[in-house]
Amino acid sequence: MNPITQQITEVELKDGTRIFIAPTGAKNIxxxxxxxxxxxxxxxxxxxxxxxxxxxxxxxxxxxxSKDGIHEALGKRGASLSFKDGADRTFFSxxxxxxxxxxxxSLISECLADAIIPAPxxxxxxxxxxxxxxxxxTDTRTQAAGALSRxxxxxxxxxxxxxTKNRIQNLTAIARADVVSFRKSLSREGLVVAIVGDxxxxxxxxxxxxxxxxxxxxxxxxxxxxxxxxxxxxxETLVPINDKANIDTYFGTTIPFTYDSPEYxxxxxxxxxxxxxxxxxxHLMRTIRERDGYTYGIYAQQVGFLEKTQGAxxxxxxxxxxxxTEAVAATKKEITVFLKKGMxxxxxxxxxxxxxxxxxxxxxxxxxLAGMLHTIGVEGKPLSYIDAxxxxxxxxxxxxxxxxxxxxxxENLSLAASGTFPKQ
Amino acid sequence: MxxxxxxxxxxxxxxxxxxIKEYRLNSNRIRVLLVEDNSVPVAGCMVTYHVGxxxxxxxxxxxxxxxxxxxxxxxxxxxxxxxxSMDSLMESKGAIINxxxxxxxxxxxxxxxxxxxxxxxxxxxxxxRTAYITEEGRAAEMPIVRNEFERGENxxxxxxxxxxxxxxxxxxxxxxxxxxWRSDIEGVSIERLQQFYNDFYWPDNATVTxxxxxxxxxxxxxxxxxxxxxxxxxTPYPALYTTEPVQQGERRVRVERAGVNxxxxxxxxxxxxxxxxxxxxxxxxxxxxxxxxxLYKAFIDTALATDVSTYCWQFxxxxxxxxxxxxxxxxxxxxxxxxxxxxxxxxIESGVTAPELARAKQAARASLAARQDGPYALLSSLNxxxxxxxxxxxxxxxxxxxAVTRADIQRVAKLYFTSKTSTVGWFVHTLS
Numbered sequence: 001m002n003p004i005t006q007q008i009t010e011v012e013l014k015d016g017t018r019i020f021i022a023p024t025g026a027k028n029i030x031x032x033x034x035x036x037x038x039x040x041x042x043x044x045x046x047x048x049x050x051x052x053x054x055x056x057x058x059x060x061x062x063x064x065x066s067k068d069g070i071h072e073a074l075g076k077r078g079a080s081l082s083f084k085d086g087a088d089r090t091f092f093s094x095x096x097x098x099x100x101x102x103x104x105x106s107l108i109s110e111c112l113a114d115a116i117i118p119a120p121x122x123x124x125x126x127x128x129x130x131x132x133x134x135x136x137x138t139d140t141r142t143q144a145a146g147a148l149s150r151x152x153x154x155x156x157x158x159x160x161x162x163x164t165k166n167r168i169q170n171l172t173a174i175a176r177a178d179v180v181s182f183r184k185s186l187s188r189e190g191l192v193v194a195i196v197g198d199x200x201x202x203x204x205x206x207x208x209x210x211x212x213x214x215x216x217x218x219x220x221x222x223x224x225x226x227x228x229x230x231x232x233x234x235x236e237t238l239v240p241i242n243d244k245a246n247i248d249t250y251f252g253t254t255i256p257f258t259y260d261s262p263e264y265x266x267x268x269x270x271x272x273x274x275x276x277x278x279x280x281x282x283h284l285m286r287t288i289r290e291r292d293g294y295t296y297g298i299y300a301q302q303v304g305f306l307e308k309t310q311g312a313x314x315x316x317x318x319x320x321x322x323x324x325t326e327a328v329a330a331t332k333k334e335i336t337v338f339l340k341k342g343m344x345x346x347x348x349x350x351x352x353x354x355x356x357x358x359x360x361x362x363x364x365x366x367x368x369l370a371g372m373l374h375t376i377g378v379e380g381k382p383l384s385y386i387d388a389x390x391x392x393x394x395x396x397x398x399x400x401x402x403x404x405x406x407x408x409x410x411e412n413l414s415l416a417a418s419g420t421f422p423k424q
Numbered sequence: 425m426x427x428x429x430x431x432x433x434x435x436x437x438x439x440x441x442x443x444i445k446e447y448r449l450n451s452n453r454i455r456v457l458l459v460e461d462n463s464v465p466v467a468g469c470m471v472t473y474h475v476g477x478x479x480x481x482x483x484x485x486x487x488x489x490x491x492x493x494x495x496x497x498x499x500x501x502x503x504x505x506x507x508x509s510m511d512s513l514m515e516s517k518g519a520i521i522n523x524x525x526x527x528x529x530x531x532x533x534x535x536x537x538x539x540x541x542x543x544x545x546x547x548x549x550x551x552x553r554t555a556y557i558t559e560e561g562r563a564a565e566m567p568i569v570r571n572e573f574e575r576g577e578n579x580x581x582x583x584x585x586x587x588x589x590x591x592x593x594x595x596x597x598x599x600x601x602x603x604x605w606r607s608d609i610e611g612v613s614i615e616r617l618q619q620f621y622n623d624f625y626w627p628d629n630a631t632v633t634x635x636x637x638x639x640x641x642x643x644x645x646x647x648x649x650x651x652x653x654x655x656x657x658x659t660p661y662p663a664l665y666t667t668e669p670v671q672q673g674e675r676r677v678r679v680e681r682a683g684v685n686x687x688x689x690x691x692x693x694x695x696x697x698x699x700x701x702x703x704x705x706x707x708x709x710x711x712x713x714x715x716x717x718x719l720y721k722a723f724i725d726t727a728l729a730t731d732v733s734t735y736c737w738q739f740x741x742x743x744x745x746x747x748x749x750x751x752x753x754x755x756x757x758x759x760x761x762x763x764x765x766x767x768x769x770x771x772i773e774s775g776v777t778a779p780e781l782a783r784a785k786q787a788a789r790a791s792l793a794a795r796q797d798g799p800y801a802l803l804s805s806l807n808x809x810x811x812x813x814x815x816x817x818x819x820x821x822x823x824x825x826x827a828v829t830r831a832d833i834q835r836v837a838k839l840y841f842t843s844k845t846s847t848v849g850w851f852v853h854t855l856s
Contacts, residue, residue: 025463028793059715071715072779078786080714095790127727131752135684135730138853140578197797242855243681246574278521279496280512293567296575318575320567350516357518357537364466364535364636365798419578 003387004363008373009201010383013212017191020373020383021204024366030101030197030204031366033374035089036112037190037221041158042088043182048162049129049171050178051085054117056125057179058083058090059107062114067121070107079104083111087158087306088223089378090186095366098198105195105211112186113215122176129171137164140248140418141316143239147416148250149304151237152312154229159304159311189218192377194370226309228254234411239418247324247419251331252314253412259305259379265392266400267313268302273351273401274338274408275300275315281354283338284315284331294327295319307378313408321422328417332410339405348398356390432644434652442819444806445640449648452656454627456647457815459635459802467636468799469544470533471552472810474631475624477602478527478741479664484612484620486604489525490562490569491617495532496523497561500554502547510547519544520800525602528740529811535800538637542646545634549650552630557621559614566610573603580683580851581748587677588688588849592744596668626657631810636799668692668742675847680854685751687760688849689768693745693840696738696812702824703832704745704840708736709784710776710833711747711767716783718767719747728755728763740813744847745840757850768841775834788825 011019040048059074059081061067074081079096081104090112096104136142146161153160162170191212195204232254257263276282277299279290284298295317304311319327362368363386376385406412429437430447435456438446447456477488497503502510514521519536532551534544576582586601593599603609632651634643671692693704712719712734723729731750737743749760795805795818809818 025461026797029790029797031797068716072783075714075716075783076779076786078783078788078790080790095794097790097793124725124727127752127754128724128730131727131730131750134753135750138682138684241682243683245577246571248578276515278511278515280509281515289568290564293564294571296568296572318571320571320574323567350512354516354518357540358520359518360537361466361518361520361535364464365801367797 005383005387008383008386009205011205011208013188013191013209015188015217017188017212018193018377019208019212020194020377021199021201021208022194022196022369022373023199023201024197024369026197026366028097028198029366030096030098030195030199031370032092032094032104032108032193032195033370034108034191034193035086035091035374035378036186036188037088037218038090038182038186039086039088042185042221045162046170047174047178049167049174050182051090052129053122053125053174053179054183055083055085055090056129057117057121058111058115058183060121061116061118062110063116064114065110067118073103073107077103081107089190101195101199101204102207102211105207109211109215115183117176117180117183119176122179126171126174130168133164133168133171138241140241140244140246143241144248144250144416144418147237147239147418148252148314148414151235151414151416152232152252152254157229158226158306158309187218188212188215189221191215192374194373194377196370196373197366223308226306228256228310234414236415238421239416240421241418242420244419245321247319247321247417247421249317249319249324249328249415249417250314251413251415252312253407253414254310254312255407256310258308258310263400263404266396267404269348269351269355269393269396270343270401270404270408271300271302271313272355273342273347274335276351276354281351283342284334287334288317288327288331292330294323294330298331321420324417324421328415332413335408335410335413339409343398343402343405345398348396348401352393352396355393359389430644431641432648434648435644441816444819447644449627449652451652452627452654454651455631456644457631457633457806458640458643459633459806460638460640461635461799462637464798465538465637466535466799467538467541467634467638468533468535468803469541469548470531470633470803470807471548472529472531472631472633472807473624474528474629474811475530476526476528476811477600477604478597479624479662480597480600480604483608484616485600485608486569486602487608487612487617487620488530489602489604490565490609490612491557491620492523492525492530493565493569494557494561494617495551495555497558497565498556499551501550503556510551513543514540514547526811527598527602529807531807533803535803541634541638541643545646545650548632549653552625552627552651553654555621555625557614557618562614562617570606570609573606573609576603580686583683584679584686584688584849584851585746587679588690588746588847589744591675591677591849592671592690592692592847593668595666596741597666598739598741598743623662627651627654628656629661631815633803633806633810635802671845674843677847677849678852679849680852682855683851683853685755685757685853686851687749687751687757687764688746689761689764690744690746690847690849691840691842692742692845693736694742695740697814697817700836700839701736701738702821703828703836704736706781706784706788706825706828707771707833707837708734708745709787710771710780713784713787719764722763722767723749723760727752728760738808738812740811757852761848768837771834771837772841775830778830781828781830781833785825785828789822792822
């Protein structure tokens with residue numbers, strides 16, 4: 001097979017910005033995934049919600065374009081654009097017809113550099129965001145995930161999620177000046193853009209260069225390493241919510257390395273062997289779902305592996321209230337069984353085939369390829385990584401995987417669950 | 425068209441439209457759709473059965489979906505005892521293997537690296553007639569499906585939507601949701617599921633779609649070899665003759681429990697292939713598609729709501745057009761319902777503007793282009809058109825949407841947005 005990178009061009013504009021341009025066989029669609037440095041981790045905790053409101057309002061007018069003008073220009077072209085806040089980055093995502101690529105890239109750049117954040121829209125966006133937070137107070141999955149993060153991380157860690165109550169307090173206190181100040185911190189610093197689909201490389205390159213040259217130079221934000229502090233204490237917490245038919249349950253633990261570590265891909269492989277999503281691709285799906293019938297789904301996940309950040313391992317499952325206690329016990333037991341007996345050469349070999357095949361399928365859409373290129377850009381990997389990934393997976397050894405297994409031992413896993421719990 | 429247009433004997437070439445070739449296998453009348461795109465080394469195989477939850481009745485609601493789960497328990501050639509279970513064989517190659525069920529159809533699919541496509545065809549052909557539909561499989565799968573039901577019940581919108589459809593349809597089986605009633609999921613017998621399988625899982629009630637990177641001649645030969653083993657059904661398919669009586673007044677439902685505050689307004693609309701549906705689709709887009717749309721300005725810009733969504737459902741039988749509005753904390757249900765009705769009324773009375781219609785058409789054009797972004801998107805979209813009874817809509821929809829006029833939009837709004845054919849649902853958050 002030809003290397004995937006054969007059709008992909010990487011362009012550096014200025015200051016290490018990375019633009020990936022990938023023409024594919026897709027017809028009449030161009031997909032854009034990108035981000036710049038700047039997120040809520042760079043704000044004081046009490047001001048973190050300013051990043052959320054800013055992302056919501058980046059397309060609500062610039063010094064030369066009204067809010068309605070922007071929205072109508074997008075609508076007239078059948079183009080889409082959205083911004084989203086992150087811990088360290090502000091993300092953008094869009095799509096358009098091939099002939100509108102310059103328009104969309106220029107609009108992204110203008111919104112990042114020059115969004116005026118109208119005062120009435122700040123009030124409206126805050127009201128909606130407060131409504132979303134009120135809603136999330138009865139969302140079992142959100143509440144269980146937040147509770148787990150508070151068991152795993154100390155309050156200063158980037159992956160510590162504030163309680164809904166605290167977020168409501170913080171959001172209520174946010175002023176337009178906080179939002180404007182955050183928006184002004186966005187620049188071309190850390191710019192990564194993937195442009196994928198029905199395009200000509202030379203035209204897309206020209207469009208990207210023209211669009212992003214006006215983004216201001218940043219101030220040089222440097223990220224510090226975020227490692228786990230103090231002693232992690234295994235614990236459990238239940239978040240009761242009335243009237244719920246299902247209990248969202250997370251098991252989790254901290255992981256003492258980053259995605260740059262040589263242990264990371266063996267860890268991802270181990271995690272997938274235990275908790276892969278398919279009916280047969282993970283030990284827990286084969287046992288807790290298929291054999292025991294305790295759940296519709298039980299999946300292992302790597303979370304919180306931001307730049308220079310030690311993340312976590314977690315398992316998400318949904319259980320019936322009537323069988324919650326026994327399902328939790330059965331899950332812990334099966335993790336033990338897997339760690340003792342499940343890591344074999346054959347199982348690892350099958351998992352590698354699965355991961356490689358699945359990777360190639362994931363790149364078969366413009367969104368999938370753009371997402372992968374964006375990740376490569378953010379993580380500072382060379383473009384060649386996209387071709388190297390299968391051989392990196394192929395090279396993982398059983399001993400590398402086995403050496404990591406103590407991390408996932410049930411006695412190291414905290415538990416957070418939310419729903420309507422049966423009365424004892 | 426002449427049968428000799430097929431590159432493989434035994435097939436009748438039916439038509440080619442928009443790059444999609446339709447064949448029928450003469451021996452058992454299974455329909456085959458081929459959509460070749462060699463730009464990526466990935467292919468998809470999908471079998472769509474023309475059976476869904478509308479083919480169920482009280483006592484076995486959810487049976488189509490439960491049966492879909494049991495269909496993964498093994499078949500004559502692909503099973504755990506032989507060490508050839510379909511999920512492990514496919515997943516170990518990186519394949520995405522899954523199935524979905526809805527009102528009018530059930531589909532099984534695999535998205536695979538190109539060289540795995542023949543295996544996917546073997547798997548699907550084998551379980552078409554030799555699947556293990558056993559009591560052991562039912563007992564194992566029932567609690568899994570019940571937990572899927574419980575997950576859905578945790579979501580306010582899903583819970584409200586079930587109640588709205590149940591109120592809107594009193595006779596037609598769109599009355600019950602595809603997941604079924606909990607007691608039916610728990611109580612349906614294996615004999616009923618086996619009967620369901622034997623009633624509907626036949627080649628002449630199915631469409632095989634192959635999309636992505638493949639060789640046409642080899643693939644048709646493989647389909648003939650694998651699916652050609654099965655005969656067409658010898659007896660007639662169970663007839664579905666129930667039609668929904670004309671609704672003669674507004675219906676209202678409430679769900680009161682912990683969750684969110686939400687309003688749903690639904691109106692009866694015709695079946696997907698009806699001439700008015702393209703105008704209704706664009707009307708839905710004008711109401712809520714992007715930040716220029718009417719309900720965005722009425723609800724989101726004003727912070728009356730956190731979210732709005734509209735659905736112009738396109739099913740084989742008449743269904744409904746729905747709008748859901750999730751309220752911000754200080755917005756009452758009464759206020760939201762009034763604002764929503766007012767926005768509908770404005771279109772009924774004054775129609776829509778030319779720029780609005782132009783934007784809606786561009787959005788539709790973009791949406792149609794996205795339906796072909798990779799084999800999975802294509803299969804998934806084509807599946808819904810197959811389910812309507814006319815797969816060619818996948819190709820012709822762009823022209824029919826382009827032909828819609830402002831007068832059409834106002835006419836369908838007047839015709840279908842009537843109080844007499846509406847159902848209103850409120851999800852009322854309680855602290856209980």
